[in-house]
Amino acid sequence: MSRAMPRTPRILTFTALGLAGALALAGCASADQSSSGDETASTGSTLPQELVDAAVAAATTAADGQDLSGTLEMVGVSTGADADPFIGAISAFEEATGVTVNYTGAPDQATVVPAAVEAGNAPDIVDGQGLGLMQQFAASGDAVSLSDVIGDDVLADNFNPGLLQSATVDGQVYGIWNEADTFQIFYNPATYDGPTEGSWQDLSAWSEALAASGTGVAPWCMGLEAGAGSGFPAQGFIENLFVKQFGSDALAAWASGELPWTSDEVRWAFEEFGRIATSETMVAGGPQAAVSTSAFSFMDGMYTDPQACQLTLWGNYAAGIVQGSNPEATVPDGLNFFDIPASDPAYAGALDVAGHVTFALNDDPATAAFMKYWATPEAQSLIAASGRYTVANVNVPLDVYPNENMRGSAELLLAAETVTPGPASAIPTAVNTAYLQGILSYIQDPASLDSILAGIEAAKS
Structure with missing residues (x-):
C-alpha cells in the first residue's frame, strides 16, 4: 500500500x-x-x-x-x-x-x-x-x-x-x-563480451585489443560537455583509477591538499585516464568528440546501430540518464554494471564516493x-x-x-572496506574550476600535463 x-x-x-x-x-x-x-x-x-x-x-x-x-x-x-x-x-x-x-x-x-x-x-x-x-x-x-x-x-x-x-x-x-x-562501469549486456572481473590491467588489455581490432567500435564511451561543469564526468574516472591504485588514505590526502597535484600519484592517475581519453581509438570519436559530446547523451553509443562504444565509467546515476533516451536499457538485462577493477589488489575494497x-x-x-x-x-x-x-x-x-x-x-x-570522498567532493570552488579546465586542456594537449597540474596546485593558494 x-x-x-x-x-x-x-x-x-x-x-x-x-x-x-x-x-x-x-x-x-x-x-x-x-x-x-x-x-x-x-x-x-x-x-x-x-x-x-x-x-x-x-x-x-x-x-x-x-x-x-x-x-x-x-x-x-x-x-x-x-x-x-x-x-x-x-x-x-x-x-x-x-x-x-x-x-x-x-x-x-x-x-x-x-x-x-x-x-x-x-x-x-x-x-x-x-x-x-x-x-x-x-x-x-x-x-x-x-x-x-x-x-x-x-x-x-x-x-x-x-x-x-x-x-x-x-x-x-x-x-x-x-x-x-558510488562509481561503477556500465555496459550493454547484449553486446559486451569483455571481462567483468579481474584487474584493471585485464580490462585495459581487452580495451586495447578492441581498439586495435579495426571494428570501428571503441571500448569506451565518453562525453564531457556540460556547460560550466564541463569535464566533471572525468573527475570520477580519474579519482577512481587513483583510489584503486593508491588506496583511500592517499585519496583522502589528495582531497585535503596534503598530497599535491604535482605528485607522482596524481600524475599517474591523469596519465592512466589519458591513455583512454587522448586516444583516437580508445574513446568513441576520439578526444575531440570526448570534449564536445554532451555528458548526458554520450552513453547512447552503447545502444546505437552500429554500436559506437562498449563501456562507461560513471556514477550510479548513469543508469537513469541512459534510460531517458534508451528505454530498453533496464537493469540488469538491458544495462548492467560491475565494480571498477583495482590495479593494485590491495585496494580492491577502496571506494570513492560523491x-x-x-x-x-x-x-x-x-x-x-x-x-x-x-x-x-x-x-x-x-x-x-x-x-x-x-x-x-x-x-x-x-x-x-x-x-x-x-x-x-x-x-x-x-561492502566496501573503505569509503572516501575524492577531491571533486572536497576541494574549494577555485581549485575545482582549475581541475575541470585542466582535464579538458589535458585531453586536447597531453604534452601540457605538467603545467596543468602545476596550475591546479597553484589554485589552492
Whole structure:
C-alpha cells in the first residue's frame, strides 16, 4: 500500500538573483511556481506508507516533545525532479512537527550561500554538493557542530567512518551525508563480451585489443560537455583509477591538499585516464568528440546501430540518464554494471564516493530537530525509496531501494572496506574550476600535463 506525501513544501528554483531575495520570495511564492515563474518539483510520486509512517515517527522523536512551529529555510543543490526525493523526506518532518520547510534549489551555492551569510540572511540548513561549503562555514565558525546536536555515538552508529571523518573539522562533525554516489562501469549486456572481473590491467588489455581490432567500435564511451561543469564526468574516472591504485588514505590526502597535484600519484592517475581519453581509438570519436559530446547523451553509443562504444565509467546515476533516451536499457538485462577493477589488489575494497552533505547554520530547536531527523535511517529510507539515489546511512535496508541499479550500488557501498570522498567532493570552488579546465586542456594537449597540474596546485593558494 502506498500514498502520496501529505504535504508539499514550497519549492523555489534559484539561479543568480541573490539568495537573500530568493529567501524573501519564499514567504510569498506559490507552491507551484518558482521565482522565475517556471513549474517546480513536486512530490507527486508515492512512497510506501510504512516508510512514511516510520519517518514521521522518527521526526517526532527528533523533536523530543518540543512544541515546534514556524518556518525553516533550506537551500539545496537539487532542482526540479532531482529534488523530489529530498522533498518527500522533508514532508514527513513537516507532518510530525508542524514546522514549514521552504526548500530553495540553488545550484550555484558556492556563490549564493556565502553572499546570504554575509548579508545576515543565512538559510537555516544547506544541503550542499560535496564538502566544500560545509568546510568553509565550519572553519569560519558559522556552521553548527553536529557532534553537539546529534552526538558522536549516534553518528558513528549510522555512518561509515570515512564519511564521518570527511565531515569532521577540528574534531567536530559538521555535516550529514545523505545522497552517496558510488562509481561503477556500465555496459550493454547484449553486446559486451569483455571481462567483468579481474584487474584493471585485464580490462585495459581487452580495451586495447578492441581498439586495435579495426571494428570501428571503441571500448569506451565518453562525453564531457556540460556547460560550466564541463569535464566533471572525468573527475570520477580519474579519482577512481587513483583510489584503486593508491588506496583511500592517499585519496583522502589528495582531497585535503596534503598530497599535491604535482605528485607522482596524481600524475599517474591523469596519465592512466589519458591513455583512454587522448586516444583516437580508445574513446568513441576520439578526444575531440570526448570534449564536445554532451555528458548526458554520450552513453547512447552503447545502444546505437552500429554500436559506437562498449563501456562507461560513471556514477550510479548513469543508469537513469541512459534510460531517458534508451528505454530498453533496464537493469540488469538491458544495462548492467560491475565494480571498477583495482590495479593494485590491495585496494580492491577502496571506494570513492560523491554526493550531498547537509549542514546547519542555525542552532535553534527546529533546526536541531531537523538535523537529528535527517541523520536517521527512516529519513534516508524515504530518499532511497525514490529509486533515484543511494544514501549514506548504513542502517537503511537494501530492500527499500525499488530498482536493481540503486540496490546494487548500495550493496557496493555497504561492502566496501573503505569509503572516501575524492577531491571533486572536497576541494574549494577555485581549485575545482582549475581541475575541470585542466582535464579538458589535458585531453586536447597531453604534452601540457605538467603545467596543468602545476596550475591546479597553484589554485589552492
